Amino acid sequence: MNDSRLKNIFGDTYTEDFFSSGSRFSQTLNEKGILIFKSFISLNGLKLLQNEANELKKYSYKSSSEYNVYISEHDNNFSKNSPRNRIMSTSKKCIPNDLIPNESILQKIYDSTIVKSFFLDLLDKNELHPYEDSLSSININYYDKGDALGWHFDNSDYTITLLVKNCTKGGVYEFFNDMRYTNGKENYDLVEKILDKKVKGIRVDSLEGDLMIFKGNKSIHQVTAVEEGERILVTFNYNEESGVSLSEQSRKTFFGRIK
Numbered sequence: 001m002n003d004s005r006l007k008n009i010f011g012d013t014y015t016e017d018f019f020s021s022g023s024r025f026s027q028t029l030n031e032k033g034i035l036i037f038k039s040f041i042s043l044n045g046l047k048l049l050q051n052e053a054n055e056l057k058k059y060s061y062k063s064s065s066e067y068n069v070y071i072s073e074h075d076n077n078f079s080k081n082s083p084r085n086r087i088m089s090t091s092k093k094c095i096p097n098d099l100i101p102n103e104s105i106l107q108k109i110y111d112s113t114i115v116k117s118f119f120l121d122l123l124d125k126n127e128l129h130p131y132e133d134s135l136s137s138i139n140i141n142y143y144d145k146g147d148a149l150g151w152h153f154d155n156s157d158y159t160i161t162l163l164v165k166n167c168t169k170g171g172v173y174e175f176f177n178d179m180r181y182t183n184g185k186e187n188y189d190l191v192e193k194i195l196d197k198k199v200k201g202i203r204v205d206s207l208e209g210d211l212m213i214f215k216g217n218k219s220i221h222q223v224t225a226v227e228e229g230e231r232i233l234v235t236f237n238y239n240e241e242s243g244v245s246l247s248e249q250s251r252k253t254f255f256g257r258i259k
């Protein structure tokens with residue numbers, strides 16, 4: 001690793017050799033819709049990351065937001081209770097990127113050329129850029145007792161998350177793989193069954209230190225309410241083009257400000 005702060009941060013498996021080729025995981029990601037790199041962060045690294053996150057928590061912004069699973073405007077062509085328009089909710093606390101110190105381990109991981117080239121190779125992208133705005137590239141999300149993330153699709157093709165701290169009960173990630181479209185059309189019937197709890201998705205048991213990559217805009221997902229303990233999840237957010245900002249509305253909702 002060319003950055004001294006990243007020394008001993010990654011788990012034993014994650015050597016320069018490991019990072020040199022991401023494409024060997026691409027097929028699994030395409031087929032299963034999810035990849036979990038177990039113990040991506042070492043125990044030593046986790047301690048540092050948990051300390052960083054704990055220190056920052058007092059500056060976090062608590063949001064309770066309501067939206068539909070498509071994170072888009074209400075569509076008058078559908079009823080209020082339709083899967084298209086039904087209201088989901090999320091409550092969490094969040095630290096935006098501008099409150100994360102430049103020297104922090106999280107920033108070093110995000111900026112690391114070796115990690116980024118691994119993601120490029122794995123996701124088969126030519127470019128990955130940070131958000132243009134100063135808030136949205138790395139986020140630390142805190143879910144305390146009762147906090148949850150309602151069913152939704154993400155905006156970006158892929159979502160990269162790092163579980164920094166796991167709660168002791170609840171807070172489970174559940175998803176339905178690559179089910180969004182049938183014949184190029186939104187699959188509202190299946191979304192309705194999911195929202196009505198008629199079908200169960202894949203529940204992922206992930207542990208502290210695991211890195212998870214999933215197809216966030218094709219696979220509907222939720223995190224069940226935290227029942228005991230605290231869950232801290234970091235998202236590493238990239239764009240395929242430079243100069244992209246997160247929408248002002250999303251920034252307001254999750255950070256309480258736009259800059």
Ligand SMILES: [Fe+2]
Nearest residue numbers: 153154216221
């Ligand atoms: Fe999401």
